[in-house]
Amino acid sequence: MLNKYIKEEHRRISIIGLAKNAGKTTVLNRLISESVKDQIPIGIASIGVDGEKKDAWLEFPKPPIHVYPGMLVVTGEWAMEESTAEIELLKEMKGTTNMGSLFLVRIKKQGDIKVGGTPTISGIIDAMDLMFRHGTKRCLIDGAYDRQTSANPMVTDGIIPVIGATVHEKIEKIMEEADLFYKKYTLPSADDDEFFSKISLPISKVQSENHQSIIESKIFMYRTKEDWIHLEGTLMTCLKQVGSFIGKGYTRVVISGSFTDRQAEYLLGLSKKVSMMLMDSTKCFLTMPVLKKWFYHGNRLLVYKQTPLLFAAVNPTTPWGIHYDPEMFIYQISRQMPGIPMVDVVKEKETIFEK
Incomplete structure (x- = not known):
């Protein structure tokens, strides 16, 4: 079966x-x-x-x-x-x-x-x-x-x-949780994206002793494939700095850590269309209302590996x-x-x- x-x-x-x-x-x-x-x-x-x-x-x-x-x-x-x-x-x-x-x-x-x-x-x-x-x-x-x-x-x-x-206790809430899980774990991957599939991210294929990628605590932001910057830290610690660079056109963002409601709401307030790539779906902590709002305003959410x-x-x-x-x-x-x-x-x- x-x-x-x-x-x-x-x-x-x-x-x-x-x-x-x-x-x-x-x-x-x-x-x-x-x-x-x-x-x-x-x-x-x-x-x-x-x-x-x-x-x-x-x-x-x-x-x-x-x-x-x-x-x-x-x-x-x-x-x-x-x-x-x-x-x-x-x-x-x-x-x-x-x-x-x-x-x-x-x-x-x-x-x-x-x-x-x-x-x-x-x-x-x-x-x-x-x-x-x-x-x-x-x-x-x-x-x-x-x-x-x-x-x-x-x-x-x-x-x-x-x-x-x-x-x-309510079937409607169970359905909503199933829907949220499905949406998170069917996010498009970098391999299927025209932009992210053609950039080279410094992600180690040979993992370190504690099995963590070397991209940990780094943020990469792209205006074009050739024009990019990287920040040391997480989205939580660099949120305003990330927002500033988004305002300058670096709207494709790759983060190694978690993506939360608070961070998404802040970026939504910038009124810029952002393509956010996470390492995988376990890093997505958005609730259903914020996830829907993120997509409704024309933003994208991807994962490096699904x-x-x-x-x-x-x-x-x-x-x-x-x-x-x-x-x-x-x-x-x-x-x-x-x-x-x-x-x-x-x-x-x-x-x-x-x-």
């Missing part, structure tokens, strides 16, 4: 919940079982802590992460004490988490496992690199609901958003008893994400709203 949406080049896959208790673990378990059935060697890692028996905040029961012999898992030592799967320790990794020392383990006998996370980009990249060196062909990353680190293209080759009824949306999963129920009609829920969410396959792994439903 799900593997047909995943290509061979999608070796690192991130599952991202749009809210807590959205249904990430259910989707992860389905991906695990299908990969095992198709004899694809897999490994799993987590940005946060997953596989716990109860929600840490609300104490609702949660489904465990079920693993099978041969799988690789990166998890903390205290998390292993709560697991029922029989494991073999392969390697202790550098650093510690809130679950103690971090280990790479191989599953010897199937059971449930708690995954204590690696919360940094460098940590999750190191974990996946280690699993690939030990024979994994596909890594599944369980992303924390309140962070989109795992959607960074340095971390993943494809993302799977999980949109559950827990996002909001992460493919493989498919989206929906969950029309909440642990506290809200149940939407499954047919209605998947249809309404699919309308907000045209062209993206939409699945309900529990009800075995699939749909796609054509563009």
Whole structure:
């Protein structure tokens, strides 16, 4: 059901919940079982802590992460004490988490496992690199609901958003959140842009030890391909300076850090049409009203590199008893994400709203 949406080049896959208790673990378990059935060697890692028996905040029961012999898992030592799967320790990794020392383990006998996370980009990249060196062909990353680190293209080759009824008590708000996520993660990339595809940005293809690009804390502004300047700092620290140069015609801007409502509102006040390029969609923190205003006034928003949306999963129920009609829920969410396959792994439903 799900593997047909995943290509061979999608070796690192991130599952991202749009809210807590959205249904990430259910989707992860389905991906695990299908990969095992198709004899694809897999490994799993987590940005946060997953596989716990109860929600840490609300104490609702949660489904465990079920693993099978041969799988690789990166998890903390205290998390292993709560697991029922029989494991073999392969390697202790550098650093510690809130679950103690971090280990790479191989599953010897199937059971449930708690995954204590690696919360940094460098940590999750190191974990996946280690699993690939030990024979994994596909890594599944369980992303924390309140962070989109795992959607960074340095971390993943494809993302799977999980949109559950827990996002909001009103279906209209859930649809709006799905629409916002879709708009952010389908922004055009530099490769598709006539101007930005022809300029040479000083972005390192060989990343530094902490996996960050050398463009970090720099701003590049262009009037033409040949006429450009660069500023040391972030858009937050250089906002007025950037505004001044925009007024002089340097209206194509590349930033390495975040793009927020406050910054967008300031630039909108200049009444100049700006083309803003971010490194990737995880740097976009605009709310829907500001994003719409940005486009309405003729501005553009691009990313240096986009992460493919493989498919989206929906969950029309909440642990506290809200149940939407499954047919209605998947249809309404699919309308907000045209062209993206939409699945309900529990009800075995699939749909796609054509563009």
